[in-house]
Amino acid sequence: MAIVRWDPFREFGGNWLPPVDIYSTGEHELVIKAEVPGMNREDLDITVENFTLTIRGEKKAEQTVKDDQFHRVERSYGTFTRSFALPHTVDPNRVEAEYKNGVISIKLPLREEAKPKQIKVNVAA
Numbered sequence: 001m002a003i004v005r006w007d008p009f010r011e012f013g014g015n016w017l018p019p020v021d022i023y024s025t026g027e028h029e030l031v032i033k034a035e036v037p038g039m040n041r042e043d044l045d046i047t048v049e050n051f052t053l054t055i056r057g058e059k060k061a062e063q064t065v066k067d068d069q070f071h072r073v074e075r076s077y078g079t080f081t082r083s084f085a086l087p088h089t090v091d092p093n094r095v096e097a098e099y100k101n102g103v104i105s106i107k108l109p110l111r112e113e114a115k116p117k118q119i120k121v122n123v124a125a
Contacts, residue, residue, distance in 0.1 A: 016059070016076035022084070030090065030108040034082065037102035038075075046097050046106065051086045053095075055104065 020034045034055055036044065045056040061077040086092070086108065094109045 016078060017080055017082060018055075018057075020082065028110045030086075030110070032084065032104075032106040032108070034104045034106075035102060036099075036104060039102070041099050044099065044104065046104070048086070048092045048095050051088060051090070051092070052083055053086055053106065053108070054081065054083045055106075056081045 018034045018036045020032055022030065022032050024030050032053065036057060036059065039057055039059050043057050043060070045054075047054050047056075056079070058079045059077050089110045090108045091111045096107045098105045098107075
């Protein structure tokens, strides 16, 4: 039986994209979580410019195994870029990012003026 090497780059044009979840919290912020297992913090770059959040990185293949020793390769490697348009209600000066267990969590707080305000109604006599 011949062993055929599966090449994920052939199907996706050499690029891979980490899957993301985007949601809002009850604390008036947006959160973006991206799965980037096997990567180091140094291999990741996160920027916010003109209300666009960009996550860039490179997932490097293990150098301890030679190409001719592989029987099957299904994990994706290489560089990636993901960009997300942010609403103008996000405060770009307060964006925070955390990397833990292969997941980047990016917190995007909303501007104070974008948060709902309680208005007191006075009763006229």
